[in-house]
Amino acid sequence: MARGTVAVVGAAETTEMGVIPETSELQLHADAALNTMADAGLTAADIDGIAAAGEAPDVLAQYLGITPAWLDGTLIGGSSFMLHVRHAMAAIEAGLCTTVLITHGESGRSRVEAKGFPEFIGGKLAGQFEVPYGGSLPPTMFTIPVLRYLRTHGLRPEDMAPVSVVQREWAALNPRATFKDPVTVNDVMNSRMVAYPFTLLMCCLRTDGGGALILTSANRANDFPHPPVYILGTGESAEGPMVSQLDDFISSKAFRLSGERAFAEAGISHDDVDHLMIYDAFAHVPLYGLEDLGFCKPGEAAAFVADRNTAPGGSLPLNTNGGGLSYMHSGMYGMYAMQESIRQLRGIAPAQVPGAQVSVAHGVGGMFSVAGTIIFGNEPA
Amino acid sequence: MTHQTERVLPRPTPETTHFWEGTRTGELRLQKCDDCGKIYFPPRPFCPKCGSRDVSAFAASGRATLYSYVISHIPAPGLEPPYSVAVVTLEEGPRLMTNIVACDQTPEALTLDMPLEVTFEAQNDEITLPFFKPAA
Numbered sequence: 142m143a144r145g146t147v148a149v150v151g152a153a154e155t156t157e158m159g160v161i162p163e164t165s166e167l168q169l170h171a172d173a174a175l176n177t178m179a180d181a182g183l184t185a186a187d188i189d190g191i192a193a194a195g196e197a198p199d200v201l202a203q204y205l206g207i208t209p210a211w212l213d214g215t216l217i218g219g220s221s222f223m224l225h226v227r228h229a230m231a232a233i234e235a236g237l238c239t240t241v242l243i244t245h246g247e248s249g250r251s252r253v254e255a256k257g258f259p260e261f262i263g264g265k266l267a268g269q270f271e272v273p274y275g276g277s278l279p280p281t282m283f284t285i286p287v288l289r290y291l292r293t294h295g296l297r298p299e300d301m302a303p304v305s306v307v308q309r310e311w312a313a314l315n316p317r318a319t320f321k322d323p324v325t326v327n328d329v330m331n332s333r334m335v336a337y338p339f340t341l342l343m344c345c346l347r348t349d350g351g352g353a354l355i356l357t358s359a360n361r362a363n364d365f366p367h368p369p370v371y372i373l374g375t376g377e378s379a380e381g382p383m384v385s386q387l388d389d390f391i392s393s394k395a396f397r398l399s400g401e402r403a404f405a406e407a408g409i410s411h412d413d414v415d416h417l418m419i420y421d422a423f424a425h426v427p428l429y430g431l432e433d434l435g436f437c438k439p440g441e442a443a444a445f446v447a448d449r450n451t452a453p454g455g456s457l458p459l460n461t462n463g464g465g466l467s468y469m470h471s472g473m474y475g476m477y478a479m480q481e482s483i484r485q486l487r488g489i490a491p492a493q494v495p496g497a498q499v500s501v502a503h504g505v506g507g508m509f510s511v512a513g514t515i516i517f518g519n520e521p522a
Numbered sequence: 523m524t525h526q527t528e529r530v531l532p533r534p535t536p537e538t539t540h541f542w543e544g545t546r547t548g549e550l551r552l553q554k555c556d557d558c559g560k561i562y563f564p565p566r567p568f569c570p571k572c573g574s575r576d577v578s579a580f581a582a583s584g585r586a587t588l589y590s591y592v593i594s595h596i597p598a599p600g601l602e603p604p605y606s607v608a609v610v611t612l613e614e615g616p617r618l619m620t621n622i623v624a625c626d627q628t629p630e631a632l633t634l635d636m637p638l639e640v641t642f643e644a645q646n647d648e649i650t651l652p653f654f655k656p657a658a
Contacts, residue, residue, distance in 0.1 A: 277598065
């Protein structure tokens, strides 16, 4: 796909964020969609493509009054929305549709008409060969690789703690963040053990919320109320949902392949990146992401974070909304990572990175199962 | 480990029945491609490397090493916290998820690369699960 031919012209999250017991999952999608259409100055009549995960795209089309010429219901976990963006870009370039709405809504905490624990987490083989041993929830699946990673690189569990500490610093700057009080490495290490070596403060939140995006062709992107955010490069890949069957535990193949594709398509180097979002379901995931996307050499990401390179004022601001660890995490967090990238490039983020022009949003689906990477820029080329 | 009958138990499919027949008789069965020699897990009636349908099951040695794990403090059906959720590397190459049993569920007792051996525990008449314990 060609760099910068499609742009984000509408982006918004749900009106409320956090604990929203008065709103069903379907309505969280709709609330985000309505806010996003208002952001773009559009109505349902202007939308001719729809993608959603959690609710089926045809359900959303009917509920919102959209008549789609293109639908995408890719549901592969938290990076579904990165894949939607990539697929929507291809569809717009191919002329299948002109204006795509991508929605996310999830009653992750209040569970108001929420979907059950999805089978994509493991699939039927995992039901036989992982679930019986307790490998049935993210805290006991996503986490399993990390002891091997730490051992390989001569690191200790406490070397993951600065990820949580630094992201809490970012969250303190974000009025909508769930947790804003500062934490120390000791606080992280002394919080309740969830699944050794992961303590509670190394694990993401569980909240309610949603977000949506509207994409259209770059040649009409200046006709909207907000400055367009162009899509410079995209990538996706998958390794599969059984964590026991990953190639190895010190690097994610899906991360590497997705990231390589996105950077190659964007034609940028890592030095060009002003701002970075890496889906942080647990504290180790940004470390894998920093290394697998090529920002750090293998084994060096923990020191990179501890040395405050990703902190406020650092050279590579990372997860500046506070991330899944402190901002919010509804279950499929990838949408919020992209929302923050777009806020940064629009120049309206609560913790604004001065002059940010290129932002990378990297998502994970399942437990290192699927990766999606989107590179955004505020210039088309 | 108590309350074993409350575990979420496997529901065998036609493609995996031979594995669960094996555990009932004390065998940990892997599959091998008769064309390219690839040894693989989990079960499927074709080779994931070359696509051949000429594959056969065989009994693995049951020897393994500890690749990685967590010690879960989260209650789960049939599992009394703290319990290890582990991935082991079988002597023949494939990895699988299991629990490490017959040892303390502590970081001190569970050291990466420690030698392990399979042990079988019947959950009911149909399902016997393979666990791993420190090698004798």
